[in-house]
Amino acid sequence: MEIERISLTIEKDLLKELDAFIRASHYSSRSEAIRDALREFLAERKMRAALSGEQLGVLVMIYDHDQTGLSEKLLDIQHEAGEILSTSIHWHLDRRNCLEAMVVRGEAEKIKNLVENLEALRGVRQVKLIPIKK
Numbered sequence: 001m002e003i004e005r006i007s008l009t010i011e012k013d014l015l016k017e018l019d020a021f022i023r024a025s026h027y028s029s030r031s032e033a034i035r036d037a038l039r040e041f042l043a044e045r046k047m048r049a050a051l052s053g054e055q056l057g058v059l060v061m062i063y064d065h066d067q068t069g070l071s072e073k074l075l076d077i078q079h080e081a082g083e084i085l086s087t088s089i090h091w092h093l094d095r096r097n098c099l100e101a102m103v104v105r106g107e108a109e110k111i112k113n114l115v116e117n118l119e120a121l122r123g124v125r126q127v128k129l130i131p132i133k134k
């Protein structure tokens, strides 16, 4: 397998967390852990891209409560999503982080659009779509 060397920029806190994880796990290097994380990222994106037709799912996201203007933008996006979004719960995880879980149902394209709009927001740390088989 051909290997290529790349360099990347990363927040110090995130790198610290990665290193702590590596020390506590079976990973022997940052590269190995990052390669696995990247594979998982791509697999999830592929799974999402393949969704079609009517879908039911749960969308979970974690975001930074302190990010200026983010709460308003989230509300706008949720209002625009209209009928595909039903119940949502909000949990103030700690001083800084909010977790929001939403039940989504409807056309796959609309759900994917919603996920992408949420991911694009500055201050949104994680968005996970879990499709549910009916």
Ligand code: NI
Pocket: 065, 090, 091, 092, 093, 097, 098, 099
């Ligand atoms: Ni909160």
